Amino acid sequence: MRVRFTKMHGAGNDFVVLDATRAPLALNTAQLRHLGDRRFGVGADQILVVEPATQAGVDFRYRIFNGATGAEVEHCGNGSRCFVRYVREHGLTDRDTIRVETMNNLLELRQQADGRVTVDMNRPVFEPALVPFNTEGLQAREQNAFALWPLDLPDDRRARRPGTREVEVAVLSMGNPHAVLRVENVNEAPVAELGPLIEAHPRFPRKVNVGFLQVLSRQQVALRVFERDAGETLACGTGACAAVVAGIRLGWLDPHVDVDMRGGRLTVQWAGGDASVLMTGPAETVFEGEIEL
Numbered sequence: 001m002r003v004r005f006t007k008m009h010g011a012g013n014d015f016v017v018l019d020a021t022r023a024p025l026a027l028n029t030a031q032l033r034h035l036g037d038r039r040f041g042v043g044a045d046q047i048l049v050v051e052p053a054t055q056a057g058v059d060f061r062y063r064i065f066n067g068a069t070g071a072e073v074e075h076c077g078n079g080s081r082c083f084v085r086y087v088r089e090h091g092l093t094d095r096d097t098i099r100v101e102t103m104n105n106l107l108e109l110r111q112q113a114d115g116r117v118t119v120d121m122n123r124p125v126f127e128p129a130l131v132p133f134n135t136e137g138l139q140a141r142e143q144n145a146f147a148l149w150p151l152d153l154p155d156d157r158r159a160r161r162p163g164t165r166e167v168e169v170a171v172l173s174m175g176n177p178h179a180v181l182r183v184e185n186v187n188e189a190p191v192a193e194l195g196p197l198i199e200a201h202p203r204f205p206r207k208v209n210v211g212f213l214q215v216l217s218r219q220q221v222a223l224r225v226f227e228r229d230a231g232e233t234l235a236c237g238t239g240a241c242a243a244v245v246a247g248i249r250l251g252w253l254d255p256h257v258d259v260d261m262r263g264g265r266l267t268v269q270w271a272g273g274d275a276s277v278l279m280t281g282p283a284e285t286v287f288e289g290e291i292e293l
């Protein structure tokens with residue numbers, strides 16, 4: 001099957017975007033992984049498929065698949081901004097404000113005059129069972145009335161005496177699961193070492209995205225994210241939201257924060273409580289193409 005695609009990125013987190021609004025597009029895991037493959041396919045962190053809405057009052061549905069595994073996931077912040085640019089550039093809508101269904105969310109997205117896109121990311125979810133995160137037998141440390149959880153990680157650094165070491169993470173969901181740990185300097189953070197250990201930790205039954213957060217001021221942070229089923233990406237939209245929400249709950253951050261990641265800057269706003277998280281950032285089209293699947 002010959003498939004047209006658009007290659008896009010949001011702050012360096014890159015996507016292959018497919019249009020399934022005019023005809024259904026059922027891709028199997030092997031085809032999705034081929035699209036994501038940076039050597040034998042197109043190459044992308046995630047694959048986004050744009051479909052007609054299934055609910056009244058909603059403009060589109062969009063589905064997200066991690067490129068390395070072909071696994072479908074609940075949410076993609078950077079992808080949602082690229083989705084807006086895609087449907088407008090492809091003449092699928094001329095609206096500035098677009099409502100879109102994802103696996104378990106309804107999002108409202110707004111195209112800004114400066115080309116950036118603002119996404120209403122809905123409320124964060126803190127209930128561990130809903131992340132999901134297994135807290136059985138764990139004793140959280142409360143800070144500013146927010147839980148920081150100890151995680152034991154295998155530590156084979158001391159080969160003579162293999163043991164474990166403990167890290168402390170904030171845990172929450174932005175529709176997809178996130179664990180956030182604070183570091184002194186993101187450039188020296190052990191992302192490649194701790195990322196996979198936390199991502200696959202048995203207390204996260206659906207695995208987890210892992211954020212390494214450096215607080216630069218109450219209005220600016222640096223962040224690196226080891227994404228579930230993707231490894232470290234140049235930016236992670238839901239990860240930026242999770243890190244800022246955790247930082248606000250822990251008393252480190254104000255309600256409006258710039259998040260500097262290796263691929264670019266996102267701005268995240270959260271007023272706390274039941275308020276939605278708002279994320280604003282760039283969305284770029286790189287090239288169009290066709291591929292045989």
Ligand SMILES: N[C@H](CCC[C@H](N)C(=O)O)C(=O)O
Pocket residue numbers: 013045046066073074075076077078079176177209227228229230233235236237238239
């Ligand atoms: N790897 C993520 C999905 C993509 C999220 C990220 N690219 C974003 O911008 O939010 C997960 O498995 O939950």
